[in-house]
Amino acid sequence: MITPVIPHWTAGADLIIVGSGAAGLTTAITARDLGLRVIVLTKAEAGHGSTRAAMGGIAAVLPEADPADDSLASHIADTLAAGAGLSDPDVAEAILRAAPAAIRDLTRLGMPWDRDATGTLARGTEGGHSTARIAHVQDTTGRALSDVLLRQARTAVAHSDNQILILEHHTAVDLLRSSDNAVVGVLVLDQDGRRGLVFGAVVLATGGIGGVYEQTTNPDGALGDGLALALRAGAKLADLEFVQFHPTAMFLGPGITGQLPLVTEALRGHGSVRLCDNTGAPLMQGVHPQEDLAPRDVIAAVITRRMRETGTDHVFLDARHVGLDGFQSRFPTVLADCYAIGIDPVRQLIPVAPARHYLCGGVMSTIDGRTGVRGLYVVGEAARTGLHGANRLASNGLLEALVMGTLAACAVRTDRCSGRLGQLAGLRILLAPTARVAPLATIRAVMSRYVGVDRTADGLATARRTLADVTTSGPLDSVEAANASAALLVARAVITAADTRQESRGCHQRRDFPHRAHQRHGLDVVTVSLDPTTGSTALAAWWSERTTA
Numbered sequence: 224m225i226t227p228v229i230p231h232w233t234a235g236a237d238l239i240i241v242g243s244g245a246a247g248l249t250t251a252i253t254a255r256d257l258g259l260r261v262i263v264l265t266k267a268e269a270g271h272g273s274t275r276a277a278m279g280g281i282a283a284v285l286p287e288a289d290p291a292d293d294s295l296a297s298h299i300a301d302t303l304a305a306g307a308g309l310s311d312p313d314v315a316e317a318i319l320r321a322a323p324a325a326i327r328d329l330t331r332l333g334m335p336w337d338r339d340a341t342g343t344l345a346r347g348t349e350g351g352h353s354t355a356r357i358a359h360v361q362d363t364t365g366r367a368l369s370d371v372l373l374r375q376a377r378t379a380v381a382h383s384d385n386q387i388l389i390l391e392h393h394t395a396v397d398l399l400r401s402s403d404n405a406v407v408g409v410l411v412l413d414q415d416g417r418r419g420l421v422f423g424a425v426v427l428a429t430g431g432i433g434g435v436y437e438q439t440t441n442p443d444g445a446l447g448d449g450l451a452l453a454l455r456a457g458a459k460l461a462d463l464e465f466v467q468f469h470p471t472a473m474f475l476g477p478g479i480t481g482q483l484p485l486v487t488e489a490l491r492g493h494g495s496v497r498l499c500d501n502t503g504a505p506l507m508q509g510v511h512p513q514e515d516l517a518p519r520d521v522i523a524a525v526i527t528r529r530m531r532e533t534g535t536d537h538v539f540l541d542a543r544h545v546g547l548d549g550f551q552s553r554f555p556t557v558l559a560d561c562y563a564i565g566i567d568p569v570r571q572l573i574p575v576a577p578a579r580h581y582l583c584g585g586v587m588s589t590i591d592g593r594t595g596v597r598g599l600y601v602v603g604e605a606a607r608t609g610l611h612g613a614n615r616l617a618s619n620g621l622l623e624a625l626v627m628g629t630l631a632a633c634a635v636r637t638d639r640c641s642g643r644l645g646q647l648a649g650l651r652i653l654l655a656p657t658a659r660v661a662p663l664a665t666i667r668a669v670m671s672r673y674v675g676v677d678r679t680a681d682g683l684a685t686a687r688r689t690l691a692d693v694t695t696s697g698p699l700d701s702v703e704a705a706n707a708s709a710a711l712l713v714a715r716a717v718i719t720a721a722d723t724r725q726e727s728r729g730c731h732q733r734r735d736f737p738h739r740a741h742q743r744h745g746l747d748v749v750t751v752s753l754d755p756t757t758g759s760t761a762l763a764a765w766w767s768e769r770t771t772a
């Protein structure tokens with residue numbers, strides 16, 4: 224006899240947003256202000272995620288910038304140069320052009336920007352930027368941003384009873400689909416492990432995938448859940464091979480895993496801060512015209528090579544010139560993190576090593592978050608718009624999240640008004656769907672060893688085989704199972720993409736294909752999707768010029 228499984232609770236809204244970082248909250252606030260009823264589901268407490276950890280700031284060419292110093296064209300050129308030939312120029316222009324409005328909106332909401340003596344927004348610089356254009360709040364921009372957005376999301380709107388409902392410790396484990404494959408809601412596990420069905424159009428704002436590696440700058444929980452949900456719902460992913468490693472995560476000691484403190488790139492942008500190896504020899508001199516402010520992929524590759532040559536597991540950052548005043552006023556987080564490991568950065572070198580930081584690819588979407596699946600939208604780091612290409616330019620990530628959030632809310636309203644969302648009729652619900660799972664520790668070890676800064680076909684094949692050997696099948700009936708399933712699917716998708724791109728470009732470095740291949744089309748892209756002919760287990764990858772969702 225089959226025991227029927229029934230949901231413990233149900234809820235509904237016009238829009239269900241999965242994630243409460245910058246992307247999710249911006250979408251929620253805009254949608255609420257447009258009159259949509261909004262539910263935000265979030266895996267931990269509200270605001271937990273990479274947004275809160277962000278340090279350097281938000282890149283924008285502001286109207287007050289002297290045209291001799293900076294321009295939209297210059298910001299676009301820097302973005303395309305960092306993207307190593309794969310950023311989409313039209314997407315870059317659209318998103319970067321919207322930056323001043325995003326900064327203005329945040330200022331209106333009370334963002335406590337650092338300002339100079341005249342009251343003008345202070346601007347810093349980071350790797351790959353040709354000038355100082357990054358608005359910031361000390362080295363705690365993300366915390367300030369998260370506080371501002373959460374406050375606004377929780378603020379009652381005058382003359383309206385339309386409030387955003389934020390459900391903390393609620394994990395999205397599967398998407399609900401109608402008989403014509405539109406997404407019409409989410410299967411959720413609440414903090415007590417009870418199953419809920421939440422109906423509405425769905426925006427995935429689930430952030431990055433740092434947690435599928437052993438060492439990462441991302442807070443825990445960044446396992447690519449949104450990518451797995453989207454894949455299983457029939458959406459395409461792209462640019463997954465471009466996993467950005469931040470060159471300067473703080474080195475805490477051999478074998479230390481989990482979230483590592485970031486030594487923000489803004490520190491190098493402060494001036495006179497140099498990377499050096501264990502003999503004190505400078506690392507970046509003569510290697511790249513921008514030296515210590517070269518794009519991240521370049522610096523991470525140089526550090527990795529030098530560590531291999533010298534048999535060490537870290538290098539150093541010499542930031543002594545910043546001085547105590549500089550650290551206290553501009554980089555208090557870095558100072559505190561240094562003190563926590565017994566380093567005085569005013570007198571000593573800071574030990575650093577590359578760590579997994581940002582996923583340049585994600586769910587293929589337009590800049591207003593539309594995926595190829597009706598009723599399903601994606602925003603922020605989980606999305607792949609084409610802005611970042613093969614390597615994200617520093618501080619363009621938060622900007623993309625903010626711009627997409629605003630546009631996606633408008634897109635949902637438009638689609639709703641024009642009847643383009645899915646209907647609940649013919650709903651197919653599996654309350655206890657099964658999925659393939661593997662131990663997180665094995666996934667992390669495999670990804671770190673074989674799918675890190677430099678890759679080979681043999682290593683990728685070993686990674687695939689090792690994961691296959693430890694994979695089992697089980698019901699998605701707990702948050703642990705949902706985590707293990709998402710991480711496994713995402714790891715397999717990244718391996719598939721990395722194997723398919725047989726060249727070295729941006730964040731994707733192949734020791735067996737060390738050069739950049741001739742671009743066969745205007746914008747080559749590796750797309751990954753679940754193969755519909757074999758059910759939900761085999762991933763298919765294509766290398767093509769197609770860049771639409």
Ligand SMILES: Cc1cc2nc3c(=O)[nH]c(=O)nc-3n(C[C@H](O)[C@H](O)[C@H](O)COP(=O)(O)OP(=O)(O)OC[C@H]3O[C@@H](n4cnc5c(N)ncnc54)[C@H](O)[C@@H]3O)c2cc1C
Pocket residue numbers: 241242243244245246247264265266267270271272273274275276277278279280281282364365393394395396428429430431440441442444448449485580581602603604605617618619620621622624
């Ligand atoms: C240390 C650090 C420093 C950075 N500094 C900068 C910077 O200075 N400038 C810049 O532009 N970028 C920076 N970045 C990158 C940037 O912070 C992120 O790309 C950006 O914040 C992503 O925002 P998001 O809203 O897409 O995701 P996140 O802020 O990561 O939010 C994801 C949300 O999804 C939720 N979630 C995930 N899965 C589920 C699920 N299954 N169910 C329910 N909820 C779920 C999480 O709980 C979380 O609330 C930095 C990143 C890090 C880690």
